[in-house]
Amino acid sequence: MSISERLLLGRLVKRDEEAFNEVVRSYGDRVYNLVLRLVGSPSEAEDIAQEVFVTVFKSIESYRGEAKLSTWILRIAANHSKNRIKYLARRRTSGQELRDGTDATEMADEGNAPVQAHFDAPDVVLEAAETERIMQAAIAKLDEEQRLLVVLRDVEELSYDEIVEITGLPEGTVKSRLHRARMALKDMLEGKLK
């Protein structure tokens, strides 16, 4: 653990509000994007991401610093997402409507553009939104574990060491399952991307 992380941790344990704000500012976007890619729905993603930080703050005293703070937070985010995916799947199979009418491909169906795209020309925005919609729909078709590996490695660009810490899988297993997930995505996207 770095010195700045140790200092931050000390302030977090003392429940210093500004330290908590710093953590949300530093990791909020990564947590939100990770959760969004795993569950597929922006409204669910915001809700889960908030829950992640509530859990982080409630259990900060149990953080021992074996992993990096970012890795610990992302592990919590992955676990919350998995639980929500299971919960949503149970609701779906029991025939109930999902909250706000969302499901794992809600965002893809909405065709929302990535944030940066709003500064680009309209045709670029449309193309970016369409690419995102297609890719998100393909990610949603992967099984839960493959989805997590693809998002951690290729969307969040984490190292294999970090992915091993988050998933608890051996590195070789991470690599072989990630490769299968990438191949599955490639096949699903055939002829769909420009």
Add this chain to the structure above:
Amino acid sequence: MKAPDSHQRTNEAFSAYLEGELPREEQAQVEEHLASCMQCRVSLERFRKTVGGLGALKRTAPVSFLENVQAQINRRSRGRFFSKRGLLFGRIPFEWISLAMIVAMLVYYIVLLRTSPTGVVPGK
């Protein structure tokens, strides 16, 4: 014609090949196969495009995210989660407090002058 398992072996090595993790000998075998197999070259290009495209899937949290997290924590803990700070210090910038004190002293001084029973203005 290439043996089917050579295509499969090459495809299975795509991730390690693109991440530069193949041992030299295996890398040479993959490259040798790619050099003579259009089907696998196309497949590798699509694989590369897929993996590269994933890196562009970035979105930032909603603007109100921090406020919403704070509100959640304060609501659930009934405002008792964060350690208490002084009423003024720590919440209001020091410069503002200094400025407010200077203004307050000036006002007090002016009021004092106006209500002086002798009407003597100090300094005259």
